[in-house]
Each structure stands twice: as structure tokens, then as C-alpha cells.
Amino acid sequence: MTMETVAEFGMVKLGFADGVAEVVLDAPKKLNVLNEQGLDDLSACLRAAGELDGVRALLLRGEGRGFCAGRDVSAVDPATDDVAGYLEGRMGPLMQLLSSFPAPTFCAVQGPCLGVGLGLAIACDVVYVADDAKLGSPFVNLGAVLDSGGHALFVERLGVHRTLDLIYTGELVSGAELVRGGVFSRSVPADELLDFTRRTIQKVAQGPTQALLASKRLVRRIEAEQLGLWDVLTVENEEQARLAAHDDYREGFRAFQEKRKPSFTGEA
Known part of the structure; x- marks a missing residue:
């Protein structure tokens, strides 16, 4: 680089x-x-x-x-x-x-x-x-x-x-x-x-940027709000459902099923 x-x-x-x-x-x-x-x-x-x-x-x-x-x-x-x-x-x-x-x-x-x-x-x-x-x-x-x-x-x-x-x-x-x-x-x-x-x-x-940002937001909330296990599970579920609509999510699953390296775009 x-x-x-x-x-x-x-x-x-x-x-x-x-x-x-x-x-x-x-x-x-x-x-x-x-x-x-x-x-x-x-x-x-x-x-x-x-x-x-x-x-x-x-x-x-x-x-x-x-x-x-x-x-x-x-x-x-x-x-x-x-x-x-x-x-x-x-x-x-x-x-x-x-x-x-x-x-x-x-x-x-x-x-x-x-x-x-x-x-x-x-x-x-x-x-x-x-x-x-x-x-x-x-x-x-x-x-x-x-x-x-x-x-x-x-x-x-x-x-x-x-x-x-x-x-x-x-x-x-x-x-x-x-x-x-x-x-x-x-x-x-x-x-x-x-x-x-x-x-x-x-x-x-080169990774799934939107998924990484979802974890970033969640970790910051855990730190700031001292979220417990059940609150974290709720937020994780919400983020996962939101990510499911993204191309990178679908690409990750396809790449796993096709036994190849994923190609993520990082786009929102």
C-alpha cells in the first residue's frame, strides 16, 4: 500500500x-x-x-x-x-x-x-x-x-x-x-x-464495513450505558436484522457456501 x-x-x-x-x-x-x-x-x-x-x-x-x-x-x-x-x-x-x-x-x-x-x-x-x-x-x-x-x-x-x-x-x-x-x-x-x-x-x-460499524456502535453503548446481557442481545438482534438487507451480508454467506474468499464493498 x-x-x-x-x-x-x-x-x-x-x-x-x-x-x-x-x-x-x-x-x-x-x-x-x-x-x-x-x-x-x-x-x-x-x-x-x-x-x-x-x-x-x-x-x-x-x-x-x-x-x-x-x-x-x-x-x-x-x-x-x-x-x-x-x-x-x-x-x-x-x-x-x-x-x-x-x-x-x-x-x-x-x-x-x-x-x-x-x-x-x-x-x-x-x-x-x-x-x-x-x-x-x-x-x-x-x-x-x-x-x-x-x-x-x-x-x-x-x-x-x-x-x-x-x-x-x-x-x-x-x-x-x-x-x-x-x-x-x-x-x-x-x-x-x-x-x-x-x-x-x-x-x-477490505472487510464488511457496515457490520464492523454495527459492532463499534454496540461496544460504545455497552461502555457508555453499561448494558447487560439481555439488552445486548436485543441490540445485536436488531443490528443483525438490519445488516441482512445489505449486499455484504449476502456476499459473506454466498462466499462461505461456495468455499471462496468474500469480496466486500463496505457500502451502506
């Missing part, structure tokens, strides 16, 4: 090939930190990616040795900082935009992934991390609080004690440790991360 840049939004680039949109944070010298304009650029890039004809999966990644080291505070005056405008006015809506992207989303994390970088990863459907990626909550060094959804992620996956341990000490932990703790999906050697993620996402982009 040869990814060609189709648009640039400040420090953010958008590539597209074979149904896969690739959104790249491209300020490697600054570890892809994001200021207000960077968040706006990323939002514009994601909206453009969602409007691409034939997009069936999205990859979010950072160029260079780090995914995203958080907010760019190099020019921030804490006495006049509009922190609510940055987090509530920009970061929150950006995470929602990413979470509701109309295709499966993947995030590849190498090096530092902190603050808003962690929030971006949280908002993706699947996160693959380099074994030696560095994640955690160094906010204690700023007199600040972990933000961008980090508390929810760590408490749910690591429990109260380990979460507060990370917050109190400011310790950064490896991607491999967080995968062992169930925080993210898989960890791979750093030099294999991008190729591994691209191979995986290419397979997903």
Missing part, C-alpha cells in the same frame, strides 16, 4: 490509499505536541478524512520518535491560560469527532504519548503501541491534573490503586506493560509498529 498525501492542514497531513485514510501528526522535532491551532488543524483533517469517497478505515499516527507528547505549553502563560477553552472547547469535541468517525479507527503509538496525545489514543477504536512507548501522567510536575480522559481509562483498566500510583509519582510506563494490564490491544517492537498496523488496517478496510 503506497500512501499518498492528498491534503495538508498545518502540521497535520492526510493520506489516502486503498480505502485507508492516514492522518499524520507531522512535527517530529517537537514530538508532535499540539497547540490550539494544531487541534483545529487535526479536527479539520478528520472531517476531510470522513468525507473521502470510499474511506473504510482510518489510521492516526505521529511522525518521528514520538506519537504526541501532549499540549504545546512552550508559549503558555499559566496566569492567562484559557485551559477550559483548550480542553472543553477544542480537545473534547476533537475526541468525540474521532470516536464517531464513520469507519474503524486505529492508532499507532510510539515514544511519548501523554496528555492530549493519550486522549487521542483513547478516542480510537484500536490502539497498537510500541513495546517501549512511554505513557502515564507526568502532570504532577506541572501542578496539574491528568486530563483528556486519562482517569477513566486507567481506573477502568488498571484499577484505583495503580492509577493513583501513576498519578502521584508521575511515573511513565512502557507500552508493553500497559498491554499486559489490558489498557491497549497489542504491543510490538517499535521498528515493526507502522508496518504491522498498516497490514492489519488494510485487512480491516
Whole structure:
């Protein structure tokens, strides 16, 4: 898969090939930190990616040795900082935009992934991390609080004690440790991360996109609404009945019966 840049939004680039949109944070010298304009650029890039004809999966990644080291505070005056405008006015809506992207989303994390970088990863459907990626909550060094959804992620996956341990000490932990703790999906050697993620996402982009989105919606509802078994069964039945009217559903059954590989279009 040869990814060609189709648009640039400040420090953010958008590539597209074979149904896969690739959104790249491209300020490697600054570890892809994001200021207000960077968040706006990323939002514009994601909206453009969602409007691409034939997009069936999205990859979010950072160029260079780090995914995203958080907010760019190099020019921030804490006495006049509009922190609510940055987090509530920009970061929150950006995470929602990413979470509701109309295709499966993947995030590849190498090096530092902190603050808003962690929030971006949280908002993706699947996160693959380099074994030696560095994640955690160094906010204690700023007199600040972990933000961008980090508390929810760590408490749910690591429990109260380990979460507060990370917050109190400011310790950064490896991607491999967080995968062992169930925080993210898989960890791979750093030099294999991008190729591994691209191979995986290419397979997903050739799959039954509408069925994958049905599962995405259901998983999000289970998480948000804490649905029990019988509620989940009801929603599953409704989604299955809806999918039965799609060409990909019929193609999947025909391919199974004919003992061949299915050819899915992903169309709604």
C-alpha cells in the first residue's frame, strides 16, 4: 500500500490509499505536541478524512520518535491560560469527532504519548503501541491534573490503586506493560509498529464495513450505558436484522457456501 498525501492542514497531513485514510501528526522535532491551532488543524483533517469517497478505515499516527507528547505549553502563560477553552472547547469535541468517525479507527503509538496525545489514543477504536512507548501522567510536575480522559481509562483498566500510583509519582510506563494490564490491544517492537498496523488496517478496510460499524456502535453503548446481557442481545438482534438487507451480508454467506474468499464493498 503506497500512501499518498492528498491534503495538508498545518502540521497535520492526510493520506489516502486503498480505502485507508492516514492522518499524520507531522512535527517530529517537537514530538508532535499540539497547540490550539494544531487541534483545529487535526479536527479539520478528520472531517476531510470522513468525507473521502470510499474511506473504510482510518489510521492516526505521529511522525518521528514520538506519537504526541501532549499540549504545546512552550508559549503558555499559566496566569492567562484559557485551559477550559483548550480542553472543553477544542480537545473534547476533537475526541468525540474521532470516536464517531464513520469507519474503524486505529492508532499507532510510539515514544511519548501523554496528555492530549493519550486522549487521542483513547478516542480510537484500536490502539497498537510500541513495546517501549512511554505513557502515564507526568502532570504532577506541572501542578496539574491528568486530563483528556486519562482517569477513566486507567481506573477502568488498571484499577484505583495503580492509577493513583501513576498519578502521584508521575511515573511513565512502557507500552508493553500497559498491554499486559489490558489498557491497549497489542504491543510490538517499535521498528515493526507502522508496518504491522498498516497490514492489519488494510485487512480491516477490505472487510464488511457496515457490520464492523454495527459492532463499534454496540461496544460504545455497552461502555457508555453499561448494558447487560439481555439488552445486548436485543441490540445485536436488531443490528443483525438490519445488516441482512445489505449486499455484504449476502456476499459473506454466498462466499462461505461456495468455499471462496468474500469480496466486500463496505457500502451502506
